[in-house]
Amino acid sequence: MKLITHYVLRNMSLHRARSIGAFLAYLVIMVFFAAELSMLDDFRISNETALDGIFGTHDGIFCTETPNVEQYGDFEATGVMAVKFTGTKDSEITDRLIIAGNADDTAVNLCSITAVEGRLPKTENEIALERSLHDILFPNSAVGDNISINITSSEKSQAVFLLCGIVNDFSGYQWDSSGNKPEMPNALVGGKCVDAMYYFVSVKGNVTGTDRAVFLPNQRNSLDLMNSMFGISSDNSAAILSVVLIMFVLISFVAVLFVFSRMNGKELGVLRSAGFDEKSVSAISAIRLSLLIVPALILGAVGGCAITMIRAGMVHCISIIKLAAFIVFSVVILCVAEIYWVKKGFRRPVNCELRKSPPKTGVKVTSSDPIWLYSLRSYIMNGQEISACAVTTFLAVMLLSISVSVNAQMRSTILQMERPYDMSVLFTDRTVTTLNVSRYNAGLSEQEFQALKNKGADVIGIKRQYVYELGVSDDSGDIYSDSRNDDIKQDMERLGFSDQDIFALRINGLDDDSVNYISGHIIDGEIDRIGLQTGTQAIWVSSGGADEHSVGDVIRLGFVVNSDPDEPSYDKMKYYEISVTICAVANFPFDSPDRKARALYDCIEGGLIWSDKAFENIGIQKGYDAVYLWFPEDNSAVYRLINDFQSHYGSLFHTTDYMHEQQVRTEITSQIEMVSVVFISGIAAVSLISFAVVTASRAAQRRKVYGYLRAAGLTGWQMFRLLMAENGISIAVSILSGAVLGWLLVCFLQIPMSGGWLIAVMAAGYAVVTACVCAIIAYRICRVSIAECIR
Amino acid sequence: MITINEVKKCYTLGENNSVPALDGVSFEINDGELVFVMGKSGSGKSTLLHILGGIDRPTSGIIKYGDIEITSLSERKLALFRRDNIGFVFQDYNLVPELTASENIKYPVLLAGRKPDRRLWEHLISTLELGDRLEHLPSQLSGGQQQRVAIARALISDPQVILCDEPTGNLDSEAAENVQNMLFRLNSDLKKTVVIVTHDSDFARKGKRTITLMDGRIT
Incomplete structure (x- = not known):
């Protein structure tokens, strides 16, 4: 055993470049793998609560x-x-x-x-x-x-x-x-x-x-989101991704091993002919391999976890357990494979004469071009090695094809998620009665409310706005079936709105009943009906709290509209403020539930501004009374509404507060994107690394042949062509078949595609990168002394 | 004429540890001359041949083929120079295992984008007695046959200079004799400049000029 260990160490020392190459290959692949695996775990574990917290205050x-x-x-x-x-x-x-x-x-x-x-x-x-x-x-x-x-x-x-x-x-x-x-x-x-x-x-x-x-779309729960995030966030999908990733990495490892194993054939053959038995040779292979891959995989796992920690802040225990299990599993698999190849190659001493030549099969393949002649012949006669490279490329391109499609779908989903109040989903098949339009409104979140509130001490209330719907009313006749209709029409005429605009807004309008009711509770000032309706005046609803205002105070009210009716999103949401003057202060008894509801209804519509305490008195959470304004079926009405606001209310202006919720949402979506990008780049990196390692190793194995060819006058460009031709066929076939199969799987899995061009671009990019790898290897070969090659 | 002037070659074996393989070697080889290079193992014979053939570069010194100083040529120009002017014969043949004998022979010419000269091809095949082995892979040839293929390969582009690195080192005496005779005929009949590195003093004794190296210097 001592002799074997001594030999292994000496051998690795003498073949430093080869050993370091294998070590780095395993290391880098493992780094990407560990980073991806731990990110998947991290995301899978944390996404449910995170998404629940972000995409909805409630689970559903x-x-x-x-x-x-x-x-x-x-x-x-x-x-x-x-x-x-x-x-x-x-x-x-x-x-x-x-x-x-x-x-x-x-x-x-x-x-x-x-x-x-x-x-x-x-x-x-x-x-x-x-x-x-x-x-x-x-x-x-x-x-x-x-x-x-x-x-x-x-x-x-x-x-x-x-x-x-x-x-x-x-x-x-x-x-x-x-x-x-x-x-x-x-x-x-x-x-x-x-x-x-x-x-x-x-x-x-x-x-x-x-x-x-x-399920309100703006309050997507994690289940809803995960289902739409195929392949990224659901438990099953994460598990599938992990398994696919593990298989892919293992295949890459085996491909690298296969090539390196053949590079050691000569030494093992010499040992075998010198009297080493099968067990000894197998032990040498296993020890040499273990010395390479165990530290490489452990270091790679640490590096990958470090990447995750830097990005996400933590690595779950489950990731570490998985990685440890994977390391053990990989070492066992690779050692078994190595021993199998060694035994197969050196079972009989006659094999120790080394692989003298390739079999004669394939000699009939010929070409008038010397580069193609050599490449085709080499391709046919050394199919196993090239196949190892081709299989990883095929798998990589297939996975990448699926991944880029999933990524595109995921981006689309994220965009949809950014439509915070997509009421069309909720109300599409509903029949809505007039004046129930208030039920189209969705309240602002607490964060949104606070964002407005924090703009300044004067923002003491949130103005509720209603979108009145005309077209889908199931009531016959006018918009309003009672006397309020006439009042509103009169108001509109006074305000200068045309009949066509009536449907669009009724801002701060008070009907006679409400005026009469409120008048009975005024404790200071007078109701300025026109002022209330035009939004320049407001009634302060007092409750004796600390946040009181008195007649004459100017306060600012904020509300929200979405500037893009086609694609509502936080990005396109604008915050408007309006300055109003307190014309009166009222105090309501709120002595019965019915009265409360009616008072709230009227007063909010009528431009009464409620103190926090007053809201509390009737059990209203004020944060949810601020309204997101969006017309569900014809968004042009929203534009008209905004325009009307702006034309009639000179004090209207909008702010550009950036909401905390949006920030958190951005973090989550970027986390999702990060997982996807790391997955794609991880697969690309692993496959390209294994391709580079296998190609470089094959080139190293053939350095003598290449050395001779260069001595015979092969130029650098011809060397590049030769390498490309030698690998190009398998790579081209692998990329093409991988892309096609990936595309078919995408169709089979019914992942909505943003276009097949995405896969085509990915495949083309992959081909370019592999060409670059070949160019680098060709350049490296040309830089090595010919004398060293043929010595 | 090949001029070798003060050629030095050092191999670096780590920091502050360089081993001189050639130490100021200077000599000339006339066109059509047959020169043997002898010396003990490690004396620098192969290094000298590699540098002469432009497949290795000297640490210092100049090598000229006529007016062309190959030590200052770029890699690409050097490759083209080798392709047209120099033929190599190695001890272990260095045939491409994936190519048949005929393809191995033709390969240098094909790389240059030309077709082999038919008369030269037929002459080489008949002279080297390879007619019935052309479609065989190297692994299906004996050592002597492989070396004859290597010689044919070295000559197919009709280079003026043939550099041989122990061409008979792996051959039995009969095959070695055949190869030796062929190399002599190349020099005498085709007027090729032939430089042969060998350990075989009997072989070298048949030539007119022998350069002996010891510790990287000509003795």
Whole structure:
């Protein structure tokens, strides 16, 4: 053993260049592999929560318009599921909530749910009922009893639940049982789902019956996003990518090994003929290989993880475990392969005379061009070595073809993600009633609100804007069916708007009822109706808090519109501000839920500016009252609206605040892109490195032949041509077939393509780079002394 | 005429450790002359031949073929010069294993973009008795046959100078004798300038001029 080790060390020392070449090949490949693998892990592990945090405050929204709890069976929710129960019992209309499933903290906090008796559900067969619903439906059942609920549209006719708790009456929702649409924080109501409530609840795991579930696109949950990010972020896809990557890297390793193994053939043959038995020769090969690859792979893994850490800040344990397992696996595989080749080549001492010549097959292949003659003959007679190179190239190009397509699709998805409030998805198939248009509005996020708020101390309120919809009204007749219509028309005439513009906006308009109602609560100043309607005046809704304003104060209001109706995105979102003067201060009692809703509705429309405290009094989160303005079907209306704003309100100007949310979103999307780019560049780098190593190694093996050819007058350019011709056929075939197969797989996997040209460009680029590699090797060969080559 | 003037060649074996292979060698070779270069192993014979043939460059000194100073030629011009003017015969033949005997012979001419001269081709094939071996791969030829192919290859472009590095070193006595006779005939019949590096003193004794090297110097 000592002799063997001594020989191996001496051999590696004597063949430093060869050893260093192999070491670097393994090292660099491993660096890319480790970086990619750890990034995949890092991304896979962190993306779910990160994306949830960024692409939506909540995990998802689902709604049901069921008149019964029949839809319960369609949802396989592990989180809280809230179903509005609107069935009847003893002719009494109920309008209550049932909670079933595992109530998680987020949803519970969000919905302000508290158990007044028992506890909240923890498993799917448990249920908690609102107190009033319990009293109506199951007055004789107590917590701990089993109750059964009819499920009319499910296969089961009846579902049995354990009544685990009684919860409060959800007053925090501002539940409006009078038929008016409730103003609810975090809730969206509208259109056909007039009886439905949308709750922000955590729905994790599989959600079936998605025709009933609505996910707001701006609040994409991770599942939605991952599915659209094929190959990048989903668990399965990440696993598939990892396996593909591992296989690819292993093949690259074996290709490199194969060539290096043949370079050592002469020495092993000499040893074999000198009396070394098979085991000894195999041991030499295994030790030599291990000495090369073990440190190379470990260092490569460390380097790759370092890249990930620099980029992402952490490397998960799972990555390290995977990499360690891969190193062990690789070493074993490579050693077995090496020993196999050695045994196959040197089993019998007669083989130790070394490979004297290639077989005669292929002699018939000929060409009048000496470069092609040699190249074709070499290609035919040394097929194994070239095949090793060709296989890696083929796989690389195929993977790259798929990857660039996925990347293009991913970019497209990211662009779509940047459409924060894509209401067209939500409302496409809905019939909307007039004046329900407010339900088209989506609130600003807290960050957006804060971005406006932080602009200055004077920004104390956010102006809600409504888009009025004319074309899709299911009401007959005018836009407004009551006296408000005339009021608005009169207002518009006073303001100088044409009839065509009426549909577009009604800004700060107050109807007579509202004026009368507000007038009764004015404690200072007077209502300036025209001023309110033109946006130059506002009423301050006082609540006795610290943030009071008085008559005459000038305050600034902010709101948001999207400047590009075709492609709404944060980039194209503009923040507008308007300066208004407080003309009056009012104080409302807010003594009943109905009155609250009505007051809020009127006052927000009517230009009343609410103090924070006043909002709190009626349970409104002010952050969600700021409105993103986007017309769902005909965005030209938005333009007209903006133009009208700008023409009629001289104090209107827009700001260019950059939102925190956008920054975070950018970070996430750049992270996704980084994973994709690293994957593509990793594959390209690994394959090009293995190509370069294999080609350089083959050139080194043939240095004597090349030396002779150069002695016979082969110029540098001819050497380049020779190398290109020798490798070109296999490379061209590999690239072409890889690109075609990749394209077919892309079609098969139904990945939307931005165009086949992308694959063509990639393949052409790959070909150019391989040509450059050949040129460099040719240059290197020409720089080596001919005398050294033929010595 | 080939002029070798103060040619030195040092091999570097690490920092501050260079080994002189040739140490100020100067001599001339007339056109059509047959010159043997002898010396012990490591005396610089092969190095001298490589430098003479332009496949290695001297550390210092000048080599001229007539008026052409090959030591100052660029790599490309040197390659073209070798292709047209110099033929090499090596001890271990250095045939391209993937090419048949005929292709090995023709290869230098093909590289130059020409076709082999038919008369010269036929003359070489008949003289070197390779007619029935032309389609064989090197691995299917004996040592003597391979060396004859190598000689034919060296001559196919009709170079004026033939440089032979121990051309009979790997051959048995009968094959060696044949090769020796061929090289003599090249010189006598075709008036080629032939430089032969050899260990074989009997072989060298048949020539008119012998240069002996010792430790990189002519003795």
